[in-house]
Amino acid sequence: MKPFTYERAKSPAEAVQAVTSTPGARFIAGGTNLLDLMKLQIDAPTHLVDVRGLPFTTIEDTQDGGLRIGALVTNTDLASHPRVKRDYGVLSRAIVAGATGQLRNKATTGGNLLQRNRCPYFYNTDMPCNKRRPGSGCAALEGVSRSLAVIGTSDNCIAQNPGDMAVALRLLDADIEVLGPSGRTHTLPISEFHRLPGDTPERDFALGNGELITGVKLPPPLGGTHHYHKVRDRASYAFAIVSVAAVLQKDGSGRVAFGSVAPKPWRVQEAEALLPQGPSAVTDRAFQDARPTNDNRFKIALAERTLALVIDEGRR
Amino acid sequence: MDFTSPAGPNPIDRQIAVGRATSRVDGPLKVTGTAPYAYERHDVAPRQAYGYVVGSSIAKGRVTGIDTAAAKAAPGVVGIITTLDYKPAEPPARQAANLFGGDEISHYHQAVALVVAETFEQARAAAQLVDVRYDKSAGRFDLAAEAAAAKPAVDINEGEDAKIYDRLGDFDAAFAAAPVQVDASYTTPHQTHAMIEPHASIAAWQDGKLTVWTSTQMVGWTRTGLAKILGLPEPDVRIVSPFIGGGFGGKLYLRADALLAAYAAKALDRPVKVTLQRPLIINNGTHRSATIQRIRLGAGRDGRLTAIGHVGVSGNLPGGAPEAAVAPTKLLYAAPNRDMYLTLAELDLGEANDMRAPGEAPGLMALEMAMDELAEKLGMDPVELRILNDTQTDPRDPNRTFSERHLVECLRTGAERFGWSRRNPKPGSVRDGKWLVGMGVAAGIRLNLLMPSAARIRLETDGTLTVETDMTDIGTGSYTILAQTAAEMMGVPVEAVTVRLGDSAFPKAAGSGGQWGANNATSGLYAACVKLREAVATTFGMRGNDVDFSGGMVTAGGRSVPLAEAARAGPLVGQDGIAYGDLDKTYVQATFAGQFAEVGVDGFTGEVRMRRMLQVVDAGRVLNPLTARSQVIGAMTMGVGGALMEALAVDPRYGLFINHDLGGYEVPVHADIPHQEVIILDYPDPVSSPMKAKGIGEIGLCGAAAAVANAVYNATGVRVRDYPITLDRHLDHLPTVS
């Protein structure tokens, strides 16, 4: 960890200003991801702007019947909010499937969306890694890649987005509210929030320097039954090998998104339209361009079987 | 005290203190966070500086230069020592790796420098600035690729004169003629101990003498090893290790933290503390080697084994020892024709060495799965197959009996209590909703090892007792059982005994490892207590043999005197140790387990989840049912880890374990362990020691993983012979779901 300076932001505008004007500055919220990266010097900010004092800690109904979640709402508070539990069960379930109670108490909505990947080579600074050191190569491509992505990858990076909450937010078509250096707030659909690696694997998100996430907006509830199934090697406290988020309707239609299979939550609308035809139709379409490694090829079959499980649950 | 013939009746048999469920005497210190662990001993020496280890970024080759200028100029840096400043350290006994010194790199994360600064954070930041240049060469990292070149090797635990080949009868002919055969290969992966407390040491020099506050299972071995490398007489090195946050074998041996702290403290002339960062625990510390095992079982149609063949391949640095996977096979089942041996491949992957139940743990993962396969081929119940092939003598020597062996009772009791009769022998046939349900069984065996052990006990003037020995408590309960032993022998309540451990200034004990700690250390204390009893009796003018110590009173010939009176003129001391004759040669002394497991396999995703486990253990006298049970449930949990998730992933291109933290190396969490039951048979073994106890720290792991694996097979009908059984190993073969 390199020495850094630290300030607590007093207003959103000030926070944005502080990060924009200080080279190497970064926001910090719960710190549960950023601090780990700093200890290993994978990330080495020179200045931290703590946003936890900002007024983004509430969850409010929106006029259209949806919900607005402040960027600083903790994972614990979000998952246990009565309206989230009632109307957006998939979100609640996805969050509690992640990390541990202690981490969820610290982790924030904004920070969770921005959590970085869990590729083992990314975490070992002796190894080549394009995401960590652009141009150094990708050690995972021909290395240990069981947990990594099978689709949406490039020859420059095959890391998966490991998060749980984002998969549910993608399913729900959430919008991310962003305050930019210009002082204006704009919204970004979550489908455009995560980037695919392409030739620039070092950029995970479509967020510019100094852009502050202020909240997340959920459209009105979808009804249906809500499912989140996270497959993992141990029963708790592990990242997903594959996860499936789904909202299923009585008529057999619905939505599906897959986690831990791609650099972003993986939702293919043409594929979910095939839900009435059963799980294999959906996954065949959703993974038709998959480029798995020998280590992680099983994830495609696993995604299909997990979707079958979710559909089976939905029928009960 | 020389223990050369089986123990007769003695004061321990009263079991007033020994054998009682006694809460840990060190519990309050631990739950209040006041037990002093090595890294946190800020008070023991002034001006402690923090060292941060720089590990080699290559796995094999040479260091051609180290530029420390930038690091030296970093804030807070006190000094830097590099491997080029020192001669290679001669590995201590039973060790293989050079811990520091010289330009040769023999494994990834070998220590190449120690950056010392005023704070840990400064040392860590400066460590990133050390510029090490290497000349890289090719290494050997893939056990499967090196297996063909592996050479026959001897199990060092069997002693220097041990034979490589354990052969009896005519294995080849008997196996070929056997009407029912199993011939299969099994693999187990490299594993890390994953104890919570990292290796940690604080070193301080005074007048040419060294004190190291550290975390070691073996105070004596650490002192000997360190003194030799430093060229000091042993008395000039003091090792202090009263509390240890887990070890599982990872802290049996001197590691780089202690040596680097000692070197740096000397070079910088102030105390230095060093911990191994978790990635270094995995790549710089020791690990359990992966194994490739071929097992051949030949049996008659009645199930009686006629031939057992077992070959275990493992890997290690040049000069290292093999993982003795065939060790349990030598003694578990009868069969007139046998062929067992180990081979060892050279691997450049860091040092492979003991991890809990070395040999037995991976060996039984293979053997006990093979037995399950044999039972199925025979159409026989796997419990009955094991009972049928039980032996009461060493299969190699019919005149050498087991001192106590109640494996059959372990299996029968277990089967009954577990509801084994409800198991459906047809695999893949039991459903509970989406779950495929299966039950599995395995047998466990682990030798009871005898080690000399000494202790001192002092009757204080206030009538309390103080026990001192360099024995360690690695979370197992040594403090408690030693207090119980002293209380029993001297006839006082446990509360009247203070136990002080883990200091090389105290008499040398067996230490903690190989499940030998409890039996030997309490026996050493027993011997010291006998001495103290004699001293007390003499003080009171009483005659040796029929003096009774109980209820705080000493009684003989109708006269009763309070024990405390004996120390009126000053403390009375008893000091002695236990030394063993050849009873472990005359008899086989071993511990046994019947392991039962029930699992659910998600019919959709293939995820394996435990439903319940039961173990019945035969391990001599139970010294403390609470701590004994803790050992067994901890071991069963480790068995679940071995069966279902634990594996170090080798990247053979770079020669390292890539999942080198506790995020990447998964061990079971609470949610993985729903229900465990332990039944401990109480068969005091007079052949083992005056305590009549045996080890219990490792037997619980022996067979545990195989029982889980066999349950998975019973659930799915898919036999996975490569551990761990993660869902991707059987997913393709599970019933279709769409």
Ligand SMILES: Cc1cc2nc3c(=O)[nH]c(=O)nc-3n(C[C@H](O)[C@H](O)[C@H](O)COP(=O)(O)OP(=O)(O)OC[C@H]3O[C@@H](n4cnc5c(N)ncnc54)[C@H](O)[C@@H]3O)c2cc1C
């Ligand atoms: C051991 C462990 C296990 C875990 N397991 C899981 C799991 O199973 N599933 C899962 O989904 N997650 C898991 N996580 C990840 C965890 O969810 C994230 O660490 C957490 O959500 C991050 O939130 P935070 O507020 O602590 O972010 P921080 O660490 O504070 O920040 C993360 C990033 O977001 C930026 N940032 C923070 N807030 C804002 C904002 N408002 N606007 C702009 N940028 C911002 C920071 O600059 C930083 O780059 C695990 C983490 C750990 C340490």
Ligand code: SF4
């Ligand atoms: S997959 Fe991505 S994160 Fe992993 S090594 Fe390759 S570039 Fe780095």
